[in-house]
Amino acid sequence: MSETIFDSKTVEQALDTMVRALRSNEVYMIGIQQGGARVADTLQQRLESSGCHVERGNLDISFYRDDLDTIGPNPEVRPSHLPFDVSGKNIWLVDDVLYTGRTIRAALGEIFDYGRPASIHLAVLVDRGGRELPIAADCTGLFCEAGVNDSVKLVTNGDWHIEQHEVVA
Amino acid sequence: MKHLFGIAQLSREQIEYLVNLGASFVELSRRSVKKAPTLRGKTIINLFFENSTRTRTSFELAGKRLSADVINISASTSATKKGESLLDTGETLAAMQPHVLVIRHAIAGTCEFLADYLPDTSIVNAGDGAHEHPTQILTDLLTLKQTWDSPQGKVITIVGDIAHSRVARSHLLAAQKLGYSVRVVAPKTLLPLAIERFGCEVYHDFDAAIPGSDVLYMLRMQTERMTSSCCFPSIREYHEAYGLNRRRLDMAGKDCVVMHPGPMNRGVEITSDVADSARSHILDQVECGVAVRMAVLTALCGGGQTEPVRRSRKREQAEAAMKAQGKLL
Known part of the structure; x- marks a missing residue:
């Protein structure tokens, strides 16, 4: 049983807020597959229509996860694609939902395998709390408090909205 | 797994x-x-x-x-x-x-x-x-995935020393599972007995097998595994009958690709101009x-993993079985 916690209007407003925070002449943006890449796509569109130049890449962090021993390899790995040189760049890392911070830790590891960026900042659409690592977002669209048995998901079929449902352990 | x-x-x-x-x-x-x-x-x-x-x-x-x-x-x-x-x-x-x-x-x-x-x-x-040789077949399937989405319905023609080839055998098994078909082309001396039981078409004439092939898959002569010297008369004659040259490549459809699991012997199963042509996927195979x-x-x-870990004392079992057999004798 899932419940919509943020409707499409709230998500739209949050994305606009994020665009204002990210705006600069040159934006280097990396989306984390798959939800983060979708958020990065829409942020890119909005930034470009307001006149910013955006360089985009996508990361799949499956090979960098710390849970291969417990859950096994991800059956659907999408390729990482970073068409620009990350060295010396100020990079925005984009994800849809920020939870434990482990995905971000893995993504940071992967980015550093491509080069040495000047800085990496984190932009997320939803921060649902429950961090297990010292990681915080620099730009957050929405906040909510979800318990350990809850799953918070961005739904991109039709109008974008955020759903929460309980996971039966 | x-x-x-x-x-x-x-x-x-x-x-x-x-x-x-x-x-x-x-x-x-x-x-x-x-x-x-x-x-x-x-x-x-x-x-x-x-x-x-x-x-x-x-x-x-x-x-x-x-x-x-x-x-x-x-x-x-x-x-x-x-x-x-x-x-x-x-x-x-x-x-x-x-x-x-x-x-x-x-x-x-x-x-x-x-x-x-x-x-x-x-x-x-x-x-x-x-x-x-399972990883070679997975390699070939990945190489072909970059050209076609699915191997289903395609025809892979494997030419050469089928008898000693683990690659050919694994391909025959994979073909049944994935729904592609295999033609094997070789002289009788280089074919295992009853190979048609794998569900493949058997040819002794290379030229006849080329039309309709999507892949020409060349194999090396594994002379180190041949127990007698009468598998083929001479390298030159083998090359004439079963070597892939420009003439044969031109007989194939324009989308037909050339593969080889390596190591290849230029001038025996494949000529240099074919091996280095744009239709050769041999180096893509290595990358994949x-x-x-x-x-x-x-x-x-x-x-x-869901399989339970076997803690077998196989060696002891084997020794006990040997002893039991010894008593019987």
């Missing part, structure tokens, strides 16, 4: 899973920093009783690019030379607690045999005699080989 012995053991879904996982690793080898931490802390031992360049190197690179510790042992430098049995070598290496043993051996079934005695180690078959082996190692080291 605990072991990879051969295509025979895999389901269609498992084959597709490994090929898709391999596809996602192709890009890793094209980066400037070719390293991911996926297999950090895992140990892989390559135990090769037969010579090999590309298989051993690609297993080694696959492991190293995923941050595993890889050790290579070849028969010429191993204790086998000093008279140690295969089982003792296996048990000695297993006692050093590697996660994966990659084995190539001239005798079919070596991997299954060792797996019975080494319950805690995952074993990958990197070629056992003329039996199977590293990616597929990364996928295999990741799948074997990954968790989520």
